[in-house]
Amino acid sequence: MPDLGRYATEVLSAYAVTLLLLVGLIAASVWKARKVLRQLREAENRRDPSA
Amino acid sequence: MSIWEYANPRKFMATSGALLPWVSALAAILVIGGLVWGFFFTPDDFRMGSTVKVIYIHVPAAIMGSSAWFMMLVTSLIWLIRRHHVSALAAKAAAPVGMVFTLIGLITGAIWGQPMWGTWWEWDPRLTAFLVLFLFYLGYMALWEAIENPDAAADLTAVLCLVGTVFAVISRYALLFWNQGLHQGASLSMDAQENVADVFAYPLWTCVIGFLFLFVALVLYRTRTEIRARRLRALIQRERMA
Numbered sequence: 655m656p657d658l659g660r661y662a663t664e665v666l667s668a669y670a671v672t673l674l675l676l677v678g679l680i681a682a683s684v685w686k687a688r689k690v691l692r693q694l695r696e697a698e699n700r701r702d703p704s705a
Numbered sequence: 706m707s708i709w710e711y712a713n714p715r716k717f718m719a720t721s722g723a724l725l726p727w728v729s730a731l732a733a734i735l736v737i738g739g740l741v742w743g744f745f746f747t748p749d750d751f752r753m754g755s756t757v758k759v760i761y762i763h764v765p766a767a768i769m770g771s772s773a774w775f776m777m778l779v780t781s782l783i784w785l786i787r788r789h790h791v792s793a794l795a796a797k798a799a800a801p802v803g804m805v806f807t808l809i810g811l812i813t814g815a816i817w818g819q820p821m822w823g824t825w826w827e828w829d830p831r832l833t834a835f836l837v838l839f840l841f842y843l844g845y846m847a848l849w850e851a852i853e854n855p856d857a858a859a860d861l862t863a864v865l866c867l868v869g870t871v872f873a874v875i876s877r878y879a880l881l882f883w884n885q886g887l888h889q890g891a892s893l894s895m896d897a898q899e900n901v902a903d904v905f906a907y908p909l910w911t912c913v914i915g916f917l918f919l920f921v922a923l924v925l926y927r928t929r930t931e932i933r934a935r936r937l938r939a940l941i942q943r944e945r946m947a
Contacts, residue, residue: 656744659749659755661820671812671813675805675812678805686930694937697944701944
């Protein structure tokens with residue numbers, strides 16, 4: 655860990671907020687993609703159960 | 706072979722499906738590599754001290770915040786002129802990604818500004834335009850959700866995108882228009898006089914390219930979801946009509 659001196663709080667909080675927002679964005683994207691894919695498969699199965 | 710082939714959802718799904726793992730892997734390598742390089746292996750700046758390490762997240766996020774809007778502008782124009790649904794869905798998919806990058810730029814800028822400028826916020830042209838751009842992102846996303854007819858939503862959001870472009874341009878080039886405000890000039894420029902020192906520039910470029918790949922990966926992924934959601938709506942409508 656580098657010595658961040660008197661600005662440690664500012665630097666670490668900037669990185670923490672960034673990581674939190676990026677992880678949140680990726681998680682939300684994956685969650686929505688899975689939900690839509692599951693619903694689409696269900697709708698396609700209802701339309702053509704043999705598929 | 707024409708670029709308009711990708712307006713066909715099947716072609717887009719096939720190509721984006723093949724590209725996505727590579728783009729995602731490159732994004733992960735460049736973002737993690739650039740941030741580790743910048744955070745652990747670069748010195749403090751003689752004026753800014755260790756706060757210079759915020760540059761590796763603030764600058765790439767701010768660049769992508771406004772660049773995302775320009776990408777949305779291009780895809781919105783394609784929708785308005787050629788009526789390709791994939792382009793409208795790509796703009797819709799890009800908005801939350803651009804909004805998050807803009808928010809990261811605003812928050813890290815405030816955190817960096819407090820110790821350097823003595824204030825979290827200043828109503829200078831660049832900062833204000835960037836805040837307005839963030840509000841445009843929220844408005845754009847709200848408009849997509851508020852209108853039930855997807856084509857009407859794509860039309861209206863495309864017009865909103867055209868209007869918001871003014872603020873995307875100002876947030877990027879405010880210093881050329883008004884020589885005032887606290888915010889410094891470009892950190893990365895082709896002009897060697899203006900550029901940051903090489904020891905900071907190399908990891909910074911790595912992060913900028915990494916954030917660009919991250920943006921592309923997320924937009925491809927989210928556009929695929931939007932295309933599937935559009936097909937799902939069509940199937941549900943057919944079920945209701947049957």
